[in-house]
Amino acid sequence: MIATPHVDWFAISTVLVLLGASGIALLGAVLVPRAWRRAFAAAVAAVGSAGGIVTSVWLYVDSAGGHRVIADAFYRDRWTALAQVILCATALGTVLISVEHIPDEHVAEFFALLLASAAGMTFFVGAANLMTLFLSLEWFSIALYVMCAIDYEREGSLEAGLKYLIIGSFGSASLLFGSALVYGATNHIGFVEIAQAVGRHGLQGDVLLVLGLAMIVAGLGFKASAVPFHMWTPDVYEGSPTPVTAFMSSATKVAALVLALRVLQSAFPQEAHLWSWAFAGIAVASLVIGNFAALVQRNVKRMLAYSSISHAGFMLIGLSVGTALGARALMYYLIPYSAMAFGSFAIVAARERELGVAVTLDNLAGFGWERPFLGVAMWFFMFGFAGLPLGGGFVGKFYVLAAAYRHGWTWLVIVGVLATLVSLYYYLGVVRAMYMRPGEGLGAPAVLGGAPAREPLLHAAVGLALAVSVGSLFAVEPLITLAKHAAASLPF
Amino acid sequence: MTISSFTSVLIWLPIAAAVAVWILPLSRYATGSLALLVSLVEVGLWIEQAARFDFGRNGLQLSQNTPWIKDLHVSYHVGEYGFSLWLVGLTVVAMAACIGYGFWVGRDRPRAYFGLMLFLTGATVGVFVAQDMLLFYAFFEAMLIPLYILIGVWGGPGRLGATIKLLIYTMTGSLVMLAAIIVYGLKVGTFDLVDAPTSYSRWLFLGFMLAFVIKAPLFPLHGWLPDAYREAPPEVTAVLSGVIAKAGTYGMLRIAITKFPEPAHFYRTSILVLAAATLVYGSVLAFRAPDFRGVVAYSSLAQSGLIALGLFSATNIGLDGAVLQMVAHGLISVSLFLIAGSIERRTTTGEFALLGGMARGRPALATLLMTTGIISLAVPGSAAFAGEFLILAGAYQRAWWWAVIGATGIVLAAMYMLRLISAVLHEARGSTVREEAMDLRPGELALVVPLVALLLSLSAWPAGVSHHSFAGDAPGNAIRAQFK
Numbered sequence: 001m002i003a004t005p006h007v008d009w010f011a012i013s014t015v016l017v018l019l020g021a022s023g024i025a026l027l028g029a030v031l032v033p034r035a036w037r038r039a040f041a042a043a044v045a046a047v048g049s050a051g052g053i054v055t056s057v058w059l060y061v062d063s064a065g066g067h068r069v070i071a072d073a074f075y076r077d078r079w080t081a082l083a084q085v086i087l088c089a090t091a092l093g094t095v096l097i098s099v100e101h102i103p104d105e106h107v108a109e110f111f112a113l114l115l116a117s118a119a120g121m122t123f124f125v126g127a128a129n130l131m132t133l134f135l136s137l138e139w140f141s142i143a144l145y146v147m148c149a150i151d152y153e154r155e156g157s158l159e160a161g162l163k164y165l166i167i168g169s170f171g172s173a174s175l176l177f178g179s180a181l182v183y184g185a186t187n188h189i190g191f192v193e194i195a196q197a198v199g200r201h202g203l204q205g206d207v208l209l210v211l212g213l214a215m216i217v218a219g220l221g222f223k224a225s226a227v228p229f230h231m232w233t234p235d236v237y238e239g240s241p242t243p244v245t246a247f248m249s250s251a252t253k254v255a256a257l258v259l260a261l262r263v264l265q266s267a268f269p270q271e272a273h274l275w276s277w278a279f280a281g282i283a284v285a286s287l288v289i290g291n292f293a294a295l296v297q298r299n300v301k302r303m304l305a306y307s308s309i310s311h312a313g314f315m316l317i318g319l320s321v322g323t324a325l326g327a328r329a330l331m332y333y334l335i336p337y338s339a340m341a342f343g344s345f346a347i348v349a350a351r352e353r354e355l356g357v358a359v360t361l362d363n364l365a366g367f368g369w370e371r372p373f374l375g376v377a378m379w380f381f382m383f384g385f386a387g388l389p390l391g392g393g394f395v396g397k398f399y400v401l402a403a404a405y406r407h408g409w410t411w412l413v414i415v416g417v418l419a420t421l422v423s424l425y426y427y428l429g430v431v432r433a434m435y436m437r438p439g440e441g442l443g444a445p446a447v448l449g450g451a452p453a454r455e456p457l458l459h460a461a462v463g464l465a466l467a468v469s470v471g472s473l474f475a476v477e478p479l480i481t482l483a484k485h486a487a488a489s490l491p492f
Numbered sequence: 493m494t495i496s497s498f499t500s501v502l503i504w505l506p507i508a509a510a511v512a513v514w515i516l517p518l519s520r521y522a523t524g525s526l527a528l529l530v531s532l533v534e535v536g537l538w539i540e541q542a543a544r545f546d547f548g549r550n551g552l553q554l555s556q557n558t559p560w561i562k563d564l565h566v567s568y569h570v571g572e573y574g575f576s577l578w579l580v581g582l583t584v585v586a587m588a589a590c591i592g593y594g595f596w597v598g599r600d601r602p603r604a605y606f607g608l609m610l611f612l613t614g615a616t617v618g619v620f621v622a623q624d625m626l627l628f629y630a631f632f633e634a635m636l637i638p639l640y641i642l643i644g645v646w647g648g649p650g651r652l653g654a655t656i657k658l659l660i661y662t663m664t665g666s667l668v669m670l671a672a673i674i675v676y677g678l679k680v681g682t683f684d685l686v687d688a689p690t691s692y693s694r695w696l697f698l699g700f701m702l703a704f705v706i707k708a709p710l711f712p713l714h715g716w717l718p719d720a721y722r723e724a725p726p727e728v729t730a731v732l733s734g735v736i737a738k739a740g741t742y743g744m745l746r747i748a749i750t751k752f753p754e755p756a757h758f759y760r761t762s763i764l765v766l767a768a769a770t771l772v773y774g775s776v777l778a779f780r781a782p783d784f785r786g787v788v789a790y791s792s793l794a795q796s797g798l799i800a801l802g803l804f805s806a807t808n809i810g811l812d813g814a815v816l817q818m819v820a821h822g823l824i825s826v827s828l829f830l831i832a833g834s835i836e837r838r839t840t841t842g843e844f845a846l847l848g849g850m851a852r853g854r855p856a857l858a859t860l861l862m863t864t865g866i867i868s869l870a871v872p873g874s875a876a877f878a879g880e881f882l883i884l885a886g887a888y889q890r891a892w893w894w895a896v897i898g899a900t901g902i903v904l905a906a907m908y909m910l911r912l913i914s915a916v917l918h919e920a921r922g923s924t925v926r927e928e929a930m931d932l933r934p935g936e937l938a939l940v941v942p943l944v945a946l947l948l949s950l951s952a953w954p955a956g957v958s959h960h961s962f963a964g965d966a967p968g969n970a971i972r973a974q975f976k
Binding site: 476 | 559560634651656675678
């Protein structure tokens with residue numbers, strides 16, 4: 001008989017809640033009559049992700065001293081729990097905007113997949129060894145591949161799914177290969193054990209280990225869409241159904257960055273001098289390429305995709321310095337960032353539905369006046385992205401730059417500031433397109449005709465995102481305290 | 493509610509009103525009335541503050557301090573000194589007049605418009621009262637957002653280009669300032685402007701100065717000014733030149749000179765050269781400008797140079813004069829731009845070639861434009877004369893030739909202002925001036941007359957501002973003590 005480890009069910013309750021809801025939604029795809037299916041699946045998904053928020057908040061409160069559970073494969077600590085709260089909130093928002101935006105066919109399967117990928121991510125952020133890391137990465141990625149392609153009748157959706165699948169698999173393969181090399185070098189898969197083995201056997205600078213680390217960094221870089229692992233991002237963001245893009249741009253980034261910091265800090269502290277510089281380089285490359293490429297985009301989703309690359313660059317600054325301050329900065333930054341990224345894609349989804357064609361800067365004309373709430377929300381998000389003090393993005397940038405300066409990297413502060421300056425042009429371009437050019441005369445009337453749909457749930461989701469992004473400017477202190485406790489779980 | 497919390501109320505009341513205006517489905521009339529009411533309440537609150545202000549005392553008054561980001565020692569710290577009190581007063585008065593003007597001319601999309609104007613009021617007051625560097629930066633940037641939209645939506649035909657220029661110029665300056673703030677704040681361990689010790693870093697000084705020089709603006713970084721001042725709606729131009737530009741010179745005084753005494757001393761001559769160049773260059777351009785707003789815009793540029801001359805003369809009277817001139821020029825500039833707006837509404841243009849002869853049959857317009865124009869060209873006895881005289885006397889104490897250059901600027905001011913007055917009011921009737929174009933209406937008079945009345949009272953008692961800006965009327969000592 002095989003001895004089973006003791007299972008701390010509460011530690012994985014968030015994952016289980018999401019997974020359970022996913023199963024129920026999937027059953028609904030078969031058992032619930034077609035007319036009720038959308039409402040049923042959406043309700044299950046909403047309850048599931050709200051439940052996930054509750055359990056992860058509870059977990060945060062109840063896990064002051066972080067430790068590993070279930071045969072040391074999963075972290076029960078505040079770093080995990082806080083990331084799970086953000087992920088579940090994003091999932092809940094995605095449910096709200098998907099209800100009105102996902103085509104009837106496979107609607108229940110869509111919600112099931114959404115919950116499954118959220119469950120995968122909430123597991124991923126708590127991974128404590130290379131095995132759970134890889135498994136949960138595949139778990140949420142496979143769900144995302146299908147979600148990207150779910151609107152397969154639409155031009156681009158299937159292509160996006162395929163592209164994401166191929167490039168994503170390449171990233172996963174790289175991660176897996178890297179894990180194998182690290183295992184080969186240290187004979188361990190647990191993060192803590194890897195660090196111990198490196199220390200014990202004097203493996204610092206070991207070729208296998210460093211090569212393995214580099215490949216793990218590349219694999220995570222793909223998920224975080226950091227340059228030079230970003231080439232899939234614009235195409236996939238553009239082609240996927242917009243609610244899926246909203247989810248990917250916020251949740252995937254949260255999961256990848258939160259986990260990356262954990263892996264680097266717990267498994268490779270002795271290699272900090274290497275990955276610190278590597279990530280600083282990746283951050284600078286992401287800032288440069290993301291911002292300059294965004295300047296020339298006309299398609300708003302592509303523009304936002306490049307903008308998300310540049311924000312990955314900002315957050316990687318917080319990661320690369322490898323200090324508690326950097327970790328706090330990263331965790332704080334993720335909160336307004338995920339709200340703004342999510343909210344702006346939700347607004348694009350609304351416009352897209354209204355027009356029936358891809359949203360470009362030209363056909364955004366007059367949008368701000370036609371739909372005042374969404375317009376105002378969009379300009380809040382754009383100014384917030386640009387780091388103007390209309391939301392937490394401002395404090396987030398200030399924080400990561402402060403972390404860089406504390407680390408002695410004044411040059412990185414200058415790069416960050418210059419990148420922000422470049423980014424202003426395209427963010428303000430959206431505001432300009434929405435307000436400063438009259439819609440009529442540019443040949444961009446509503447293609448589908450009639451008044452825009454009412455979309456109360458989408459409005460609610462955008463309202464929540466707006467509240468989080470503005471609120472995080474005023475409630476810096478409480479949020480930083482949360483992030484501080486979360487970062488205390490990591491070994492600094 | 494204590495009197496100290498009025499400082500916060502002055503910031504947040506208009507911002508709250510802005511949100512209310514955006515959310516509540518009010519009619520055009522109700523929106524405008526609400527905005528005007530709030531802006532007048534602001535004036536009332538400010539008068540209450542000024543009445544309770546102890547001008548003889550050292551240190552920050554009417555202050556509030558709560559931690560914002562404890563981790564990095566950033567706080568929500570607001571409060572006022574004598575000179576900031578006057579600039580806040582200038583802000584609330586100018587904004588009330590400009591919101592009234594917007595109401596009077598009936599700007600379309602009133603809820604968006606008035607909301608943005610109110611937001612701008614709050615942010616600008618915030619700049620003048622913030623005593624924490626990051627908070628100062630936040631308000632400094634927040635001013636830009638409503639301005640960008642106000643110019644971009646309600647501006648003239650070239651508005652898109654103007655907004656891009658304005659944004660790129662000012663953001664370049666402010667982002668460099670952000671880097672300087674991060675470095676300075678983390679190095680000294682606090683972002684609090686009152687507590688932070690002085691610094692010797694010349695780089696940091698230049699980082700701050702870049703932002704202020706662009707905002708003020710000084711030659712050669714004034715590239716955004718002509719377009720923005722011409723394309724913005726007149727009342728927004730009035731705010732921009734009368735109030736927002738003062739944020740630049742205020743920053744020089746509050747941060748650059750106070751916190752960086754050694755670098756300020758080191759770069760003094762270079763900055764005085766820039767200031768003098770701005771003064772002469774702006775005045776010459778004003779003399780050559782073909783339109784009303786062009787003249788006032790370039791004269792504002794020249795005045796920024798003059799104010800910077802006073803500040804960096806680093807003499808007691810120069811500093812007194814600079815503060816007085818900030819207030820006086822703010823009022824002058826708001827009045828002139830509002831009058832320019834009224835003239836443009838009647839003639840559809842500000843081109844001198846198409847204007848002329850407007851004094852005939854329009855006594856109120858003629859009187860007000862003459863009065864403001866004459867005050868602005870610094871006729872002896874006027875507020876502007878008092879300010880300029882103090883600045884020149886201060887500059888003279890530094891070295892006599894600064895005063896000579898400054899005096900040249902004043903002569904040029906007389907030339908361009910008289911040229912403006914005669915081109916608009918006198919000479920033959922311009923082709924766009926119709927016989928039936930009306931005199932200023934009661935609504936317009938209600939906005940401009942109080943401003944001119946304030947200017948006249950300031951002319952009668954300039955010491956009201958110049959002797960009440962620094963504790964004990966000893967600016968040099970106050971700055972050396974870092975206003976503590």
